[in-house]
Amino acid sequence: MRAGNEAPLGVFDSGLGGLTVVRALRAVLPHEDIVYLGDTARVPYGTRGAATVVKYAGACARQLVSHKVKTIVIACNTVSAVAPEQLRIDLDLPVLGVxxxxxxxxxxxxxxxxxxxxxxxxxxxxxxxxxxxxxxxxxxxxxxxxxxxxxxxxxxxxxxxxxxxxxxxxxxxxxxxxxxxxxxxxxxxxxxxxxxxxxxxxxxxxxxxxxxxxATTVAAETRSFLASRSLLAPPRERAGSMRLFATDVPRSFSEMARRFLGDENIPEAEQIDL
Amino acid sequence: MRAGNEAPLGVFDSGLGGLTVVRALRAVLPHEDIVYLGDTARVPYGTRGAATVVKYAGACARQLVSHKVKTIVIACNTVSAVAPEQLRIDLDLPVLGVxxxxxxxxxxxxxxxxxxxxxxxxxxxxxxxxxxxxxxxxxxxxxxxxxxxxxxxxxxxxxxxxxxxxxxxxxxxxxxxxxxxxxxxxxxxxxxxxxxxxxxxxxxxxxxxxxxxxATTVAAETRSFLASRSLLAPPRERAGSMRLFATDVPRSFSEMARRFLGDENIPEAEQIDL
Structure with missing residues (x-):
């Protein structure tokens, strides 16, 4: 099922670092709504085996699919190294890695x-x-x-x-x-x-x-990709919205989110279990 | 089963950092033979749940028991926080944490x-x-x-x-x-x-x-403990020996081991699966 061009972009990462990708996406795609998921409860993925990373990535991606995203951007190098093909097959959705x-x-x-x-x-x-x-x-x-x-x-x-x-x-x-x-x-x-x-x-x-x-290069490729598939959000007055999910909300959450996103206006994080 | 005073001391850690404890032990107990196990394949433990840490610690400790150690020193803060009691019960052996x-x-x-x-x-x-x-x-x-x-x-x-x-x-x-x-x-x-x-x-x-x-304080307590149980190695001419096991031998292994141990003479590491 492919959502239309008004659907949000989904972005996930093992933690909050992927918000630098969101920052780059917002710079070139200011009208896109974005749903971000940080698997902060299980960060870092870098020390896990590939099978575990693929499993975790699948759970993150399915969560984003439940928000009817039109495309998924993997903002995590570890996941981008092992999981994109599998996710594309499993989800039948465009998946871009970094x-x-x-x-x-x-x-x-x-x-x-x-x-x-x-x-x-x-x-x-x-x-x-x-x-x-x-x-x-x-x-x-x-x-x-x-x-x-x-x-x-x-x-x-x-x-x-x-x-x-x-x-x-x-x-x-x-x-x-x-x-x-x-x-x-x-x-x-x-x-x-x-x-x-x-x-x-x-x-x-x-x-x-x-x-x-x-982060900048994946944002540029996401823009080209959406344009080529006529999936760009329609021009509209309002800036794109942002929802922020995390599997754990660490003590320094909002400070870190602000830093990585380069924005003082951080939406409240919604905690979810995967 | 408690081994006699000629048996080696067993020391384990999630990685190589615990060699600073070995260094401190050798300073106050120069005649003790030491068997060290670093679970380098699964380092760091700090991000795992307590049940997983206890399981990993049990595997490390049993490996040391197979070398007939007289006492186990846990050189890992994460393991010392959750596992000593369980290990003492399971192994019927003295277990000291940091x-x-x-x-x-x-x-x-x-x-x-x-x-x-x-x-x-x-x-x-x-x-x-x-x-x-x-x-x-x-x-x-x-x-x-x-x-x-x-x-x-x-x-x-x-x-x-x-x-x-x-x-x-x-x-x-x-x-x-x-x-x-x-x-x-x-x-x-x-x-x-x-x-x-x-x-x-x-x-x-x-x-x-x-x-x-x-590291220094656990070494001092280990010395007192061994003395109180008449488990100190007998005075002998040779310095204590050292065997070094690791579940993975990273590229920078000998360099890191030398640094943490503060000794140029690092024994060859023996790789084992747990």
Missing amino acids: IEPGARAAVAATKTGRVGILATPGTIFSQAYTRAVTTLSTRTEVFGQAAPLLVPLAEEGWVEGEVPRLAVRRYLEPLARAGVDAIVLGCTHYPLFFSIIEEEAHAMMGPEVRVIDS | IEPGARAAVAATKTGRVGILATPGTIFSQAYTRAVTTLSTRTEVFGQAAPLLVPLAEEGWVEGEVPRLAVRRYLEPLARAGVDAIVLGCTHYPLFFSIIEEEAHAMMGPEVRVIDS
């Missing part, structure tokens, strides 16, 4: 054929971006760099000043040595450090290096 | 009756130290402070310089405001920052403040 758009943008941007991925240890270890890039271009080399400090820094709101800058510099060094000229931010938390990463990358590797934010 | 010794040392050290706990968000949320302290002394107030950056910093070996120092300072600030005069390091990774934490605590709260490393 990895392919990021990989595509990197392949388009690189001139040296050397692409860097900045992500969590789990995503780097899964080689998901490496597979996605080499599927698109066998001549492109991928250099993964785990950046474990950036998630706790983002969750604590420590996104400015000397500490995140020193951390970013440390993680960029191996990529600079590898000679990459495109760097994909392969974790939903990292857009919070976009300016620092871009500044440091330019300082270390020259002004040619491109930093690719996978 | 939480009670740390809580006891804090209650003994504080003069203001205000104790700070520095730990992972999971441990703080579990209130395990609060329960342990208030069981010992209802007049002692406990202030928990999550310090999420310290684990990735320790695992990356980033244990010196400006970044860990700024992180430590940030985490100590709320404890300084609360007026604590004893601070328990409630995570196996934190002893790597002991000097920085102590320096910063003295600078912020005065020279009276005591920093309590739960």
Whole structure:
């Protein structure tokens, strides 16, 4: 069953980091209604086996389907690495993940054929971006760099000043040595450090290096996809609405949501069981 | 079945952080043979439910029992919070956890009756130290402070310089405001920052403040316990041996093991399934 163009977009993530994708979607699709689900009770997915991740992702996606969404955007790198095909088959609904758009943008941007991925240890270890890039271009080399400090820094709101800058510099060094000229931010938390990463990358590797934010790229692809299927929300006066579901509402919920969404007006989170 | 005093000590943890406890044990019990098991394939336990943690802990403990250990030291805060009683009953073997010794040392050290706990968000949320302290002394107030950056910093070996120092300072600030005069390091990774934490605590709260490393306190209690049961290894010429088991051998294994153990001579890790 495909809902019409007035139906909302569904977005889910293992936690709240995926709100950076919502932020990017709202920037390019201001009239879309969005239903977001964060599986905060079971975050992080990165340490679970693939079968478990597929199961959890199915539960999240079915919850979104119950809100009659027209398309699902997976805002989680771990889920995007293992579950999109299965979800497309099970739900008979368009499902977009974050990895392919990021990989595509990197392949388009690189001139040296050397692409860097900045992500969590789990995503780097899964080689998901490496597979996605080499599927698109066998001549492109991928250099993964785990950046474990950036998630706790983002969750604590420590996104400015000397500490995140020193951390970013440390993680960029191996990529600079590898000679990459495109760097994909392969974790939903990292857009919070976009300016620092871009500044440091330019300082270390020259002004040619491109930093690719996978939230922005998946938002752009979602827009193109909806347009191609005539699924864009009709132009209307009001801005798109937003509903926010979470399987657990942590103590720092609204503060974190505000930070990731870049918006002071956070809707009340509705807690649900999956 | 209790093994004799020549039997080894068994130590387990969800990962490699528990090697800081082994380091502390070797300092006060140089003649003990030690068998260490790190459940590295399932680390971290902190995000699992209590029933799962008890199940995993049982599997780890039974593995140690198969090596005929005389006593088990749980070097994991998450397991120490939920599993010791059950393990003592199931195994009919002495089982020591890290939480009670740390809580006891804090209650003994504080003069203001205000104790700070520095730990992972999971441990703080579990209130395990609060329960342990208030069981010992209802007049002692406990202030928990999550310090999420310290684990990735320790695992990356980033244990010196400006970044860990700024992180430590940030985490100590709320404890300084609360007026604590004893601070328990409630995570196996934190002893790597002991000097920085102590320096910063003295600078912020005065020279009276005591920093309590739960690895050192559990090692001291293990020594007293073995002595009281006549279970100390007999004096002998050779130093105690060490065997190291892990359920997964991560790429950075030997480097991390060396760091946590504070010893260049790491035995080869033996990989086992549980």
